[in-house]
Amino acid sequence: MRYSVLVFMFILFFSFECHSYTLYWLTGAGIKRPAQMIAKAYNETHKDKVVIIAGGSGQVLNQIIQSKRGDIYTLVDVDFLNRAKRFNAISTYKKILKLTPIFLLSRIGEKKIGNFYDLSKVGTKIAGGNPKAMCLGKTFEQIMSKLPSELANKIQKNIRIRCLNVFQIVGYVKEGVVDAGIVLDKALIKSTHLKYITIPQKYNVNRYGYVALVSYSKHKEAAKELYNFILTHLYVYKNYGFEVLK
Template sequence: MIKKLLILFLLLFLLSSVGFSQDVYFYVASSMSKPANEIVNNFNKVSKNFKVVLLTGGSGQLLNKIVFSKKGDLYLPASKTFKDKAVKLGLVLVSIDLLYQTPVFGLSENGKKKINSFDDIVKKDVKIALGNPNTMALGKIFENIKLKLPKDIVLGIEKNCVVKAVNVAQIVNYLKTNTVDVGIVFDSVAKVNGFKYVSFPERATVKDVASINLLKTNSNIENAKIFLKYLLENKGIFKKYGFDVIKQ
């Protein structure tokens, strides 16, 4: 009897070691966590062989986790910048463009009382939340936007900046709690959270691309491909949340 149990245990160990039913780890930038969470929950309800584990955070934070842990199946950063970094690091097997992302300045309840146009954000009593360019896609994007804005506007924004968040979830929280008047977010994030927002001037408006990436660090490529196919078939859920979905 003991011998049979040992054989059974050994078989189970060998099956798990080759990734027979290993979970899929899906890294998603915080700005897309709501639709991603719905897709993952829907998938996990019908999947019998494996589950998808959703991990969210700043695009840079997530990439660092993948690099240091050498684990991860799918990566959905909020901008092309971090996709390109993942490619340069040799992590990406397949990359598929999924969404367009447009940065805006979201307004808190206090912010709505002070700001009627983009130029108002440089008023003396306005508190602004920007993003850390090392951890957050919006932080990196804003570095490029600044090059297209007048120097006095850039100086005014930087002077009014009271915090540089590590991910968009922090900025959303700052806006909801009136910690700041203005916070850089994507237009989709503003819509999902019911924030009024002001757009950047046309000369400084950018439309970035968020891509879904199948990683070389995957633990079970067949499982990862199954979920990737499911995600692409259900990408309309992103549209439901106000995202600009790219037509394939």
């Protein structure tokens, strides 16, 4: 009798294990925190468990393409979205966020930078992004391309660091290594208690966030369930200050 009960329990446990999966959600670092909260809610209500992997949108896309693994990809920047499509790395996607870049100021920086044009002052230290690793790198380049050439050249000369993700930029600004750093959206700087300057609308370049199903997923039905769960929990991004698209 005891043996039969043990066998039954083993079969029950094994059956549960066979039908619960680990799902990998790769996300751009700038929109990581809402993803973590949604994943937590999912893990509390579903047998499948979500693991968050964060980095620059380009960085995590490279991981997806090279490893041919992953279930969900959230990113910022249409260029990375198009690259994912070229490699057939995603099967479906939806535009979910609108982001407006700003420049975060260090304590020292706020004393000498009063507006966007002050970024061109001699001796100003700026943190930018690596265009191959993160959308902010490309964003910075596009903003510079809209500026009068003299102003653009002066600002370009003040770039001291090109970072791999937005949290590196924020870190350098908080530590005072640089005077200013470009950030995707003011929603990302709430906890820093630092000031920021806006970019004139005629020069700024809005970015958009997307959620996508990874075509390499080993558990397509479970991944689709997570994808739909994310779409019904976009208010979490709004709670973090992001502009959610309808």
